[in-house]
Amino acid sequence: MSKSILIDATICTACRGCQIACKQWHNLPAEKTTNVGSFQNPQDLSFNTYKLVRMNEEIVNNRLEWLFFPDQCRHCIDAPCLEIAFDETAIYRDPATGAILYTMGSKNLDADEIISSCPYNIPKKAKDGTLAKCDMCNDRVHNGLKPACVTACPTGAMKFGEREEILAIAEKRLGIVKQKFPKAMLLDPYEVNVIYLVGHDPKLYSDYAVASANKGGLSRSVALRKMMGPFARMIRV
Amino acid sequence: MKFDRRDFIKISGAAAAGVAVSGLGFDLSPVKSHAGMLKTRYAKESTTICCYCAVGCGAIVHTSKRGDGRVINIEGDPDHVINRGSLCSKGSSLKQLVENENRLTEPMYRAPYSNKWQTVSWDWALNTIANRVKKTRDMNFEKTNAKGQTVNRTTHIASVGSSALDNEECWIYQTLMRSLGLVYIEHQARI
């Protein structure tokens, strides 16, 4: 049994409380940024930024939409990075929470291979090749707290709980949201533990909002495993 | 001080299963041997209200009981009925407001025509300010105005601020300023 997060982009206001709450809890340093003509900053996730609210202005059906997408690791059920690494001292899954965790041992991996394996373009490396990304606040979760970003979220755009429970909430929310946004969808809900609900074409939010071929990083072994997903999951559980 | 949830953040760690991978994305202790202990576990907890906008969100401050006695963590108070634990980007960064190397930590003085600050003692600063206040006030005190009406004021000293003060501080501050005869008393609400 694992934990899951639902991120409902339709009610995210991009206050970015989550983005800072993440840095606060993890004691992550700020990045030196400049305004490049957008409110979004930094421009991408990094070794020191595990959570980033992406902000895009799009015209949809003759109406301006300012789309917000609090991007982070999806904690895949079959995580390509974990499969590729094949080294539990570097990347492992916490069986109690389902969180995919990177350790300092990740320094010994081929960082670029791990990065390119991720269908969501999440992991980032330090200069020395150590990899970092969202850890689902595993320490908090083990102590009965919600992840820092979920705690901080004012509108309820982020919800945390047992996977079954979150999936049920996600399905219910989807039904409600569809009344307003007919094209609303859940993103890869059966492949990941961080499930996004978006109101519009996911491509408008982020190039990597859904796992897609444009990353092309799935190794053969992972692709194979994905094909036999249900079976693989069964033996893992 | 009472909390509805005294044990907030002190819930004992799930010792066997916990794995803390935090900080810079890695953990210095051997993988999987680390108990899931929170950095806030042995900290003092106090509640506060966020000092930015006027929504009045509650936050919990974790102060180290050891070492330097400084803030380890500030996060939203789940038992506060307004914000229920949530905080925006500014509220979430409260810790960096307190623990900030840019803060002023000593009284400073800039002499006339000087191009630099010098550190001074509180004693000297407060005595000198009291002296300046008295001098300016006494030299320019108006007992009556041009019409001969009693006014008992000075218009040569002005004060601005502050909604950054607590209520009790606001109240004693205005009594001090008004008893000195100031009428130029203004603050953020005017702009």
Next chain:
Amino acid sequence: MTNHWIDIKNSDCILIMGSNAAENHPISFKYVTQAMEEGAKLISVDPRFTRTSSKADIYASLRSGTDIAFLGGMIKYILDNNLYNKEYTTAYTNASFIVGKKFGFKDGLFSGYKKNEKGPALGSYDKSNWAFEMDADGVPETDRTLKHKRSVLQLMKNHYSRYDLDMVSKVTGTPKEDLLKVYKTYAASGARGKAGTIMYAMGWTQHTVGTQNIRTMAIIQLLLGNMGVAGGGVNALRGESNVQGSTDHCLLWHIWPGYLKTPRSSNNSLDAYNTKWTPKSNDPLSANWWGNYPKYSVSMLKSFFGEAATKTNQFGYNWLPKVDDGKAYSWFDIFDDMYKGDIKGFFAWGMNPACSGSNVSKIRKAMENLDWMVNVNIFDNETGSFWKGPGKDPSKIKTEVFMLPAAVSVEKEGSITNSGRWMQWRYQGPKPLGNSRPDGDIIIELGHRIKEEYKTSGGVFQDPIANLKWDYETDGVYDPHKAAKEINGFFTKDVTVKGKLCKKGTLVPSFAWLQTDGSTSSGNWLYCNSYTEKGNMSARRSKKDAPNNIGLYPEFAWCWPVNRRIIYNRASVDPKGRPWDKKDWVIKFAGDEKDGKYVSKKWVGDVPDGGWYPLENPDGSKRKDAKHPFIMRKHGHAQIFGPGRADGPFSEHYEPLESPVKKNAFGSQRINPTAVVYSTKADAYANNDPKFPIVGTTYRVSEHWQTGLMTRPQEWLMELQPNVFVEMSEELAKLRGIKNGERVNVTSARATLECTAIVTKRFTPFKIDNKTVHQIGIPWHYGWRWPSTGAEESANLLTPPAGDPNTRIPETKAFMVNVIKL
């Protein structure tokens, strides 16, 4: 806020106009979102598309400075289509009052106008021209059928008849179909049992017509019956954590704690003062709460001077300063006087005027005239270090500056009051960093030194200083609990009040116990009931809701007045005491009934605005022991017609001091004829000038706060918003050859500011009277001190030297600029 944050969830229609709540009060969206999930509609009206707009059902843009035109159109729509709540409007507002024959309005001017050549106010009105007609008993004449041609309702109908869709659209630049969508959706909240709320902030106040922007909306709320109800109200989203409390305690020139008046020089005795400012009503049905004024003023004087305040010395009334009749001593006037060299000493306590006022070049220049400045803050700022700021030569600046390090809020104990009037106690976490000290400690210590100076070396008019009560310490350290108790108040001797013996020294239970004879002391009557013999009410933490279950949480913290969470709540019930809204009710009458008459008094729900009987019995007969619900108004009725305002009893559209049009489409008065405009050589402005063809405005973003002094020194927040920027439309960028992300210059008649260009679809040009008008916007969070590169400066370099006639709040939301590629 008349209501409070959580109450937003009870709304059926939320209008966010003149504010940007999603960005500047982000946690409010917890309740906006909850309301929307229950079916509420969200409307965002703003010159640009914001994070608030991104969540709205309806977005409409308008040119900065045209809100009265926009809302005046809504009043007309409501009246034309009979969408107002007639029962509410007739019974509870002054819509039925008959206005005297001297009232008139012609071509932009109300009757009684006089020009003022001396400035800074451009003119003023003799308001006696706007008085109501009174009957023989001195009670306003009314026509409850609302048909009398000089009734407020008919005058209003006539006044706003000019605000038709064509006119409004021509002025605001809002497409007509968008206007209609907003009007129709919002007016639907006038249905019985429905509630609409307005969330506004500085986007409405910072104009030369700021007060009237809000009055226009207040009129709409009264017409729709939205005052006093859950999910309704007029809600000012205040911007600083304790700006509500600091206003209540009156760190403002014109008021004493609890909104008492600062005495005028003509109020030559305490009696004269109390007589002047205590309103009188001859209507037995009017509670006229301010009739208690002398109890509050005397109790306040007692708290200033303690035992030294006696009846024989008028409780120390003459120890406190008086202001000249007819003169203002506002922020603008301080810096105007300082600029002219008349102010020698200056406290900037927890403020950064070098970035926060309008036209800060003038403020920074004015500071050079000071002999001394005391700057108390947690970071060095553009104010304390003004002598080494851009363009300054320290060797030519004489000002002595004392910079005192203050503790951060989490390092001290005390209370603050949020926008919903909730007073909340906070506790000390760590000790103050280094040698910094809590503000309270600094104030107390400074007070001691000043008292000591006078005691040892004598001086001018020492009485107030010597007699100022100054015992707010425990073991030699400032004790906020002592100050909090002083503010609440206590009995100064054993007295019997309401048949109850109150012992000397015990805390006053509420302001209903205050007296005029000096037997009670209370620093601020509004905060009476906050710290009583039952304890510190502001520290309460119960999560139990009231029986109406609308999120009042009456035992969580404390709110003024007397823990009433929704003010004017007596208007949430009909004249028989039954809630308009059966589901989200605020209060209801629960007294016993016999033969169609109420025979006992009892209200349930929120603390009612007075516990009197309802106006009518269940059988419809009028009661003589009832009170009208708007108890703070002299006549007990809410004011659709507001004869106390400086610029007119109704609102009228005037152009900002600087605007893109030559002529006001509504009449020959181009700008507010009573606006204040300053005129030193540092106060330049330019109207309809081809050099400055673009409308400019300022605002805030989520990631910074005010002048940025408490956010710019923080790396995490600077990561999110590193540079001062100017937002502009793709059309304007194309016209000026500007690319997204480039640095550009923005110039006004006062200064030039370098910014990073954000070229965005969120700004679009306006069609104003068939002419294309562009608008830009700049956040005002920056200043040269932080970041230490000095490259990011304050948007208030650009803002104009004019303000609202009632408040003198500057017009920083609408002015004219040009944008030039670097």
